[in-house]
Amino acid sequence: MRNRTFKALAAALGAAALVAAPLVTAGASADDAPDAWPADTVGVKGELVEWTSETNHTDYWEEEYPNAVACYSSEGNTDHGRITDDGKTVTLNEYDSSWPGDHWEVLVIKAGSLWNSVIENPEPGVAYASPPNDGGKQANVSHWIVCKGEYPTEKPKDKVTETEESTTDCGDEVVVTVTTITTTPYKWDAEAEEWVLDEANAKTEEKRETRELTEEEWADCNPTTTKTTYGEWVDGEWECGDTTVTQTREVYTTVYHGEDAEPTVTTTETQTRELTAEESEQDCTPTPTPTPTVTPADPGGTPTSTDSEALAATGGGISPMFAVAGGAVLFAGVSAVAFAAYRRRQGAAE
Incomplete structure (x- = not known):
């Protein structure tokens, strides 16, 4: 009896062990x-x-x-x-x-x-x-x-989103456009019993495109700028009574496209300014007329001064040529008178 009881107990413990294992x-x-x-x-x-x-x-x-x-x-x-x-x-x-x-x-x-x-x-x-x-x-x-x-409802199509970013490369004169395409599938949410986006399995790819610059984009890369420099103002002429004077100056204009320059264009610019009182008065002061130099006529005869140095200093006296000419005339006159007298005596004698 005890053996049977022991065996039964052992069997029960073995079964419990198999369950608990x-x-x-x-x-x-x-x-x-x-x-x-x-x-x-x-x-x-x-x-x-x-x-x-x-x-x-x-x-x-x-x-x-x-x-x-x-x-x-x-x-x-x-x-x-x-x-x-x-x-x-x-x-x-x-x-x-x-x-x-x-x-x-x-x-x-x-x-x-x-x-x-x-x-x-x-x-x-x-x-x-x-x-x-x-x-x-x-x-x-x-x-x-x-x-x-089998899903209770039809699975939605993957969600596809695109983002585009363009970069202008002025050095290569191109525009590079990168399009990022993200594809997100849907998955079934058993608890919510609906389709939800499966962000963990989203896939992303990039597509790059390159094109040449348009005229506007090229202009943005090479902006047009103008550089202007000026010469000094130069006064014109004015007359007595004028209150203003016209000034002129040179204007030098250069147009740049990026770093490329067009030929410089030169123009003239004018303006009017007020004359100062000193400038007006100075112009109105009459210029004195110079006194002409008059050479006195030769009065003839012998100068009263015998001082040759004094005569030379004052410009007086008779030139030696005049003295010779006068002596010759005097001699001719005396000779004519003497010859006439001789003729008269000859005529009286006859």
């Missing part, structure tokens, strides 16, 4: 999940969900995800996907339009008995990581479950 093994809590990933994890990390025996079955995940239409469990490669990175990741294939549903609803990667790596709305072609084991290492994939889903 998974609970002990899966004793890690969800609060530990964020720190559970090893630093050298290969692949894209999912959400770590505590492992239980129920999570090994596809019907569990069909109940967890209302949009799931069919779930499949695999230990190797199938038409749905394959094990990659030497057993450390699972990569899904492109979704076939002939399959039920319209997208991958959820991927569950099994490895060890501590965590499940759960990825909602997984993307094809992405290597998703297997979860860590109880030794803190990334475990090899034991099997994986994938569910096909």
